Amino acid sequence: AKGLQSLAEVFRGALCYIDDDYPGTIAHLSKAFEDSELGPTGDFWHMWGYTSHKQGDYDRAIECFQKAIASPGYDTPNDAWHNMATIYAQKGDFDRAIDMDGHDDRVAIATERFID
Numbered sequence: 403a404k405g406l407q408s409l410a411e412v413f414r415g416a417l418c419y420i421d422d423d424y425p426g427t428i429a430h431l432s433k434a435f436e437d438s439e440l441g442p443t444g445d446f447w448h449m450w451g452y453t454s455h456k457q458g459d460y461d462r463a464i465e466c467f468q469k470a471i472a473s474p475g476y477d478t479p480n481d482a483w484h485n486m487a488t489i490y491a492q493k494g495d496f497d498r499a500i501d502m503d504g505h506d507d508r509v510a511i512a513t514e515r516f517i518d
Contacts, residue, residue: 408434412446424453444469444476451485460489 415430431450451466467482476482487502 416449419449419453424456427453444471444473447473448478448482451482455485455489460493463489
């Protein structure tokens with residue numbers, strides 16, 4: 403039953419995410435991830451990273467995107483690389499942002515917005 407409750411929390415978090423309710427997203431995902439049997443997947447780490455980015459918690463967002471990339475079966479790593487490049491550019495760390503360029507072609511576009 404605990405696994406089902408955790409899965410319900412993931413779905414609640416996803417609904418909050420769709421509604422741009424970022425604090426709600428993190429609250430529900432946090433509850434879901436307490437269940438060691440369920441464990442976060444790459445897609446959920448990505449959702450948490452995007453939510454953290456939207457809330458201005460850049461370091462946490464980068465950490466989450468890195469965990470998404472490292473997750474087995476995560477099939478959209480270019481999105482995570484792009485988001486990390488954008489965050490590094492927003493932080494003014496253009497060298498780190500440009501280092502992401504080898505992973506995703508959109509990085510050059512993301513960094514150009516902040517350099518000009």
